[in-house]
Amino acid sequence: MAHPxxxxxxxxxxxxxxxxxGAVGAGFVATPFIKSWLPSxxxxxxxxxxxxxxxxxxxxxxxxxxxxWRGQPIxxxxxxxxxxxxxxxxxxxxxxxxxxNADQTPEFAKNxxxxxxxxxxxxxxxxxxxxxxxLHRPEVxxxxxxxxxxxxxxxxxxxxxxDLAGRVYQGVPAPANLRVPPxxxxxxxxxxxxxxxxxxx
Numbered sequence: 001m002a003h004p005x006x007x008x009x010x011x012x013x014x015x016x017x018x019x020x021x022g023a024v025g026a027g028f029v030a031t032p033f034i035k036s037w038l039p040s041x042x043x044x045x046x047x048x049x050x051x052x053x054x055x056x057x058x059x060x061x062x063x064x065x066x067x068x069w070r071g072q073p074i075x076x077x078x079x080x081x082x083x084x085x086x087x088x089x090x091x092x093x094x095x096x097x098x099x100x101n102a103d104q105t106p107e108f109a110k111n112x113x114x115x116x117x118x119x120x121x122x123x124x125x126x127x128x129x130x131x132x133x134x135l136h137r138p139e140v141x142x143x144x145x146x147x148x149x150x151x152x153x154x155x156x157x158x159x160x161x162x163d164l165a166g167r168v169y170q171g172v173p174a175p176a177n178l179r180v181p182p183x184x185x186x187x188x189x190x191x192x193x194x195x196x197x198x199x200x201x
Contacts (some may be wrong), residue, residue, distance in 0.1 A: 049193060049194035050067055050068065050074070051192055052065060052074070052191045052192075054076055057076070061083070062077075062078065062080070062139075064076065065077070070194070072181075073125035074124060075121070075125040075136065075153075077136065077138070078121075079113070079120075084119065087112050087113060088112055089150075090163050093169055093170055094169060095169070095175070096176065103179070105177065105180050107200065108197050114165045114180055115180070117185065122181065122193070123153075123166040123178045123181075126179070127160055127174055128160075128168065128174045128175055128177070129173040130158065132156075132157040132158075134153040134155040134161075135153065135155070135156060136153055137151065146161065150164070151164045159173070160172040160173050166178030166179075182195060
């Protein structure tokens with residue numbers, strides 16, 4: 001039995017109103033919480049493939065373009081036929097001449113030039129010793145670190161050096177070859193960093 005003086009209709013209205021307001025408030029609280037699970041625009045952009053125009057290096061052996069993908073420097077560079085021919089001659093001086101380390105070399109790049117097109121190299125420009133950015137030294141001439149230098153990459157931080165396929169030399173601090181990122185060609189003048197060739201693992 002209703003208590004004298006109690007307005008049950010008003011009580012039901014207040015109860016329902018409170019429930020509605022509570023549900024709306026919970027929705028406002030939940031929305032930013034759920035959104036916090038989603039990647040930010042910056043994160044999505046950082047992980048997105050990077051398109052590199054290589055038209056200007058296609059006729060200039062020795063030229064290098066620096067790009068960025070996932071916050072990492074990417075080297076895209078042109079090799080001459082002489083430099084390509086010289087690479088197998090260096091095998092005896094290298095730590096991993098056949099690129100057997102799968103963490104550094106995807107299957108599509110497991111060849112003497114570690115690339116899809118022999119004349120175009122694509123590497124992550126981070127020294128495998130302590131993460132410094134090596135210098136590109138494509139000239140075939142004696143250098144302070146190697147009297148028989150055939151071109152490649154030199155890290156001045158702790159004197160690690162790599163050939164023009166990014167393979168590390170023996171006797172230096174760096175333990176592994178420069179990494180080959182996933183990439184593919186889009187036509188003849190563009191490289192897409194972050195996407196492997198069709199059918200590649």
